[in-house]
Amino acid sequence: MVGAAQKLGLNKTPSGHIGERAPEPFVKWAGGKSQLLKVFSMLYPRRFKTYYEPFLGGGAVFFDLYAKCKISRAVLSDLNADLMNLWAAIRENVDELISQLEALRRKVNDRAFYYEKRKEFNSIKLRENFLDEPDIRKASLLIFLNKTCYNGLYRVNAKGEFNVPFGRYRNPQLFDEANLRAVHQALKDRDRIRLLCTDFQDAVKDAEKGDFIYFDPPYQPLGKTANFTEYTAGGFGPDEQKRLAEVFRNRDERGCLLMLSNSSKREFLEPLYKPYFEKGYVLEVKAARAISSIGSKRGPVKEFVIMNYAPNRDQNLSRFLRTEID
Numbered sequence: 001m002v003g004a005a006q007k008l009g010l011n012k013t014p015s016g017h018i019g020e021r022a023p024e025p026f027v028k029w030a031g032g033k034s035q036l037l038k039v040f041s042m043l044y045p046r047r048f049k050t051y052y053e054p055f056l057g058g059g060a061v062f063f064d065l066y067a068k069c070k071i072s073r074a075v076l077s078d079l080n081a082d083l084m085n086l087w088a089a090i091r092e093n094v095d096e097l098i099s100q101l102e103a104l105r106r107k108v109n110d111r112a113f114y115y116e117k118r119k120e121f122n123s124i125k126l127r128e129n130f131l132d133e134p135d136i137r138k139a140s141l142l143i144f145l146n147k148t149c150y151n152g153l154y155r156v157n158a159k160g161e162f163n164v165p166f167g168r169y170r171n172p173q174l175f176d177e178a179n180l181r182a183v184h185q186a187l188k189d190r191d192r193i194r195l196l197c198t199d200f201q202d203a204v205k206d207a208e209k210g211d212f213i214y215f216d217p218p219y220q221p222l223g224k225t226a227n228f229t230e231y232t233a234g235g236f237g238p239d240e241q242k243r244l245a246e247v248f249r250n251r252d253e254r255g256c257l258l259m260l261s262n263s264s265k266r267e268f269l270e271p272l273y274k275p276y277f278e279k280g281y282v283l284e285v286k287a288a289r290a291i292s293s294i295g296s297k298r299g300p301v302k303e304f305v306i307m308n309y310a311p312n313r314d315q316n317l318s319r320f321l322r323t324e325i326d
């Protein structure tokens, strides 16, 4: 039974964040890491100073660390401006966002309404300082589109316009008010939590010894049909992967604690992260996929996790490691 306090998000969480419920991702995001959190939680460094998440998406790992009371300071960023505008909107004006979502909720099954709202979304241009003054209308429309579009994808055309078709869900849950309020609580202290909209290399430029960076780059496109990774115009191909590996090595030299997940092939990753493979700091992990977005074509989630520190070989870890039979 859900009590009144819980409805308002005021229950005590296992994390010990008294008076607020543990916040969770508020958008569906391709490559979201919710299914891998169990295994990741065995791999996080025990202690760190500032947390950096430069490929933020829905922020599953940030919220996981937050619930575990591991976040004292954080720098959260993504190159996708529409997405960062939404994060900023939750921080700056969650009340207005919720009231707009309440109105949008009434028409989640209306195809014509979806295309009308998609057009409206694309017509809104963000201000230059949108992280301080987010566009709440654009933010509410992004949640609406994300929850009602085909497969919860974010894809743009060459002009940067969101172009995902209508998704036809029977009863899409647009938003969870208590969760949005909990996210607002988690983000509201601007001195501790910084939001940026920038490239990953720039995002981590100030990271120092003892800081923890989690890198979760987009999947590498595998072929013509696999262009669902276009969260931002431009894509993330082999050159970007190589640039990321350089940033990884460079932050390693600086003494940062690093964890990176990547679903590319071993043949591609091994030369880029050779020293870490050699030291046994790379694990191939798997998890059941919660939402099978392209039907039967998608098996379990399999990823390489590359660290620059020795993974804690917890006895439970072996359950999540990929074996030859998989």
Ligand SMILES: C[S@@+](CC[C@H](N)C(=O)[O-])C[C@H]1O[C@@H](n2cnc3c(N)ncnc32)[C@H](O)[C@@H]1O
Pocket: 029, 030, 031, 032, 033, 034, 054, 055, 056, 057, 058, 059, 060, 061, 077, 078, 079, 080, 198, 199, 200, 201, 216, 217, 218, 219, 231, 232, 235, 236
């Ligand atoms: C695999 S997703 C991250 C998913 C996230 N970990 C989650 O749980 O939802 C990769 C993200 O990288 C962002 N991105 C793509 N290119 C980028 C770049 N050059 N710098 C920073 N972020 C980038 C995309 O917008 C996307 O949100």
